[in-house]
Amino acid sequence: MNAATRTDAHLDAFGTVLVVEDEVLIRLDFADHLRLAGYKVIEASSGDEAITVLRSIDTISLVISDVRMPGTTDGMALAAWIRSQMPNMKIILVSGELLSASVPALADFAFRKPVHPVMLVRKATELLEDEES
Amino acid sequence: MSIEAANSAGPTVLLVADDVLVRMPIAAYLRDCGYRVVEAASSDEAVMLLKQKDVTVDALFTDTELKGNLDGFALAQWVRQNRPKAQIVMAGTPGRAAAEAGRLCEEGPMLAKPYEPQLVETRIRQLLAARTRWN
Numbered sequence: 001m002n003a004a005t006r007t008d009a010h011l012d013a014f015g016t017v018l019v020v021e022d023e024v025l026i027r028l029d030f031a032d033h034l035r036l037a038g039y040k041v042i043e044a045s046s047g048d049e050a051i052t053v054l055r056s057i058d059t060i061s062l063v064i065s066d067v068r069m070p071g072t073t074d075g076m077a078l079a080a081w082i083r084s085q086m087p088n089m090k091i092i093l094v095s096g097e098l099l100s101a102s103v104p105a106l107a108d109f110a111f112r113k114p115v116h117p118v119m120l121v122r123k124a125t126e127l128l129e130d131e132e133s
Numbered sequence: 134m135s136i137e138a139a140n141s142a143g144p145t146v147l148l149v150a151d152d153v154l155v156r157m158p159i160a161a162y163l164r165d166c167g168y169r170v171v172e173a174a175s176s177d178e179a180v181m182l183l184k185q186k187d188v189t190v191d192a193l194f195t196d197t198e199l200k201g202n203l204d205g206f207a208l209a210q211w212v213r214q215n216r217p218k219a220q221i222v223m224a225g226t227p228g229r230a231a232a233e234a235g236r237l238c239e240e241g242p243m244l245a246k247p248y249e250p251q252l253v254e255t256r257i258r259q260l261l262a263a264r265t266r267w268n
Contacts, residue, residue: 024174025182028171028188055263056264
C-alpha cells in the first residue's frame with residue numbers, strides 16, 4: 001500500500017510515533033516528515049521526557065530516538081527501559097557513531113547519522129506495517 | 134508536500150512548555166484546531182527555532198516559567214523585538230493554557246473548537262496526578 005492510498009483512519013490504526021531528540025531542529029525535521037506521511041507524532045526533548053510520555057499514554061507503537069542525549073537517560077538506556085517495560089514497542093535508534101553489538105537486542109533498527117528523514121519515514125512504515133500484518 | 138509547503142499550510146504556533154505532560158495535550162488540541170504547532174521544551178529551544186528564517190511563527194504560546202536562559206516573559210520580549218508580527222500568548226497554569234488554546238481555536242484556521250478546552254485542562258491534571266503517583 002503506498003502513501004496515496006492510505007487514509008487517516010488506517011494510519012491511526014498504526015498508532016502514534018514518539019520522536020526523542022534533544023536537537024530541536026532535527027526533532028522538528030523528523031516530526032514534520034512523519035506528520036506529512038500521515039502519522040500522529042509526539043515529541044520528547046530527552047530520554048526522561050520520553051519515559052514520562054510512555055508511562056502516561058498507551059497509544060505509542062514506535063519510538064525513534066537519538067542515542068546521545070544529555071540528562072540521566074540516553075537513547076540506549078531509554079531503549080533498555082522500553083524493552084523491559086513494553087516488549088512489543090518498535091524502536092529505531094539514531095546514532096552519530098558506530099553502534100555496539102548490544103544494539104540488535106535493544107532496537108529493531110539503527111541508523112547512523114546523518115539520516116535523511118525520508119529514510120526514517122520509510123523504515124517507520126516498514127516496522128509499523130510489519131506489526132499489523 | 135514539501136516541508137516548505139507544510140510551513141505555509143496554515144498559521145504556525147510556537148508552543149513553549151518545559152513539562153511534556155502540559156505541552157503534549159496543548160499541542161494536540163491546537164493541531165486539532167488546524168494550526169501547525171512547532172514545539173519547544175525550553176526557551177533555548179524556542180530561540181533556536183526563532184532564529185531560523187525558514188521557520189514561520191505566527192504566534193508564540195508560552196508558559197511563564199521555563200527551563201533555559203529566558204523565562205516566558207523574557208522570551209515574549211525577545212519575540213516582540215525580533216518577530217514583531219507574532220502574536221504573544223502566555224499562560225502560567227494548565228487551566229489558563231487550556232483557555233488560551235480555546236481562544237486561539239476560535240480565531241484559528243478552522244474557527245471552531247474541536248472539543249471544549251475544559252477537557253484539555255482535565256486531561257493535563259489527570260496526567261500530572263498520575264505522574265505524582267509513580268514518582
